Amino acid sequence: MSNVKTLNPLIPDPEIFQDFVDALGDHIPAIERDIGRLKNAPEDRAVLADLFRAVHTIKGDAALCKLDLAVRIAHPIESILSRLREGQLQFSDLIGEAVLLALDRLELAIDAIGAGRSVENLRLDKLIQGLDALGGCQPAEVDQYSAELIEAVTGFQPIASIGTAPRQARPVLRSNEHLANDLRFFRSLAQQFENRSPLFKGRSARLLKLALDTNAEAGKPVDPVQLAAAVYMHDLGMMFVPESVWLKVGRMTDEEKQQLRQHPLQGAGLLQRMEGWEEAARMVAEHHEMPDGAGYPRGLGQRDICDGAKILAIVDAFEAVTLKHGQRGHTRSVLRAIAEVNACDKQFAPEWIAPFNAVIRRQVEAAD
Incomplete structure (x- = not known):
């Protein structure tokens, strides 16, 4: 798995980079709305197709801008959406939460790159590793992999998994x-x-x-x-x-x-x-x-x-x-x-x- 430091988080062309930032800002709200629609209609193929096209466009724009980090995040999301669209996977709240988290981290990373700040605190290595694993996992493992990705990146158990299965947590002794x-x-x-x-x-x-x-x-x-x-x-x-x-x-x-x-x-x-x-x-x-x-x-x-x-x-x-x-x-x-x-x-x-x-x-x- 590629280390974030090797993903070239630099700005090769400031003008093209800004075009990517503006386009990303247009795509993310639409993606969030579509994922919200899938929670009510998880097999809606038209919505899944719209989502796939939006992420595919983000990946293509990132490749044109030579933003390897954005490509590495968008590509496995595209694979996940492709499997959902083809019926190989079934949409769940946990998949939706994992995709939204990934896109949120992408936005934060792009903001940091534009401002010349480090992206190391965003745990992008864990995000990309988790997305790759989720993209290739078996259907029965989707929710487990989604929950593990979210917890690895954020440090918190995802809201969508609360109350589903007991966690093996260390006992907490408090006064x-x-x-x-x-x-x-x-x-x-x-x-x-x-x-x-x-x-x-x-x-x-x-x-x-x-x-x-x-x-x-x-x-x-x-x-x-x-x-x-x-x-x-x-x-x-x-x-x-x-x-x-x-x-x-x-x-x-x-x-x-x-x-x-x-x-x-x-x-x-x-x-x-x-x-x-x-x-x-x-x-x-x-x-x-x-x-x-x-x-x-x-x-x-x-x-x-x-x-x-x-x-x-x-x-x-x-x-x-x-x-x-x-x-x-x-x-x-x-x-x-x-x-x-x-x-x-x-x-x-x-x-x-x-x-x-x-x-x-x-x-x-x-x-x-």
Whole structure:
């Protein structure tokens, strides 16, 4: 594998180089849009053809400019897209994330070359090595190779792989003080989310009590500290979704639904990048999954969803229904919410309904 230092990151002709920079700036946004379209229609051959042509053009322009580094990055991407277009590989979120990362690093490298800066900190050797391996891998290995490429280049596990398979990570030992400091930070973020609407005031505290009490009722099979972090962070990804989408009253478009359904992975991604919160990240990533596989973002089934996510799904839905029927008075809205939760036998894990019911029953009796 060629070392980046041998790839001649010099500018042979400043005018032609600037033409390449301008053209690259036009191609990248279109490529990003097309990859977003593939997430909704992964076998759309017209979109795949557009993507292939765009990357092929980038490679050709780079060759004319004698930018060997850009050619070495674009060529394996072109090979990957060619195999996708021919049906040899199937598009996945991880492939999309790997391609976007590669193009992002290409842009950063070109910016650095234009400014006379070093490109060594971009880990381009690892990027090119990973792209070459991905371009020639077997179909069953695509997601694994994509995830390894992303982690090798960025140092982080890709968001699209969170909650799919257990990682062999070293145990992280952190003091109670560190954990408490993190939780205070998570709570402050949750409070910022609450400030987006008057209806959300006190929401995190209510959800936290319900989740912890339900977990305690079942004998605390879920780590309470991890569960608390998940409660605070589970909807933080919504802050990356336009308010016009997540506060929309009418029917959502398919594109708006897709935007909304990415928020668990965005919230989980923030937790995943902090040492010691892997369990909480998985809870956040899976809290909109359903036992029958009809949930999102991955369509996981009953056996694949962690207990913390199952608890979070129930208390989150209960809170939403309680707010919806708040005009009925506290007790009546609670009774309506518990009835709706119990009626949704396919949406929630049945083994957690009984502990949750017991907690709500005590709350209603205490209020009476």
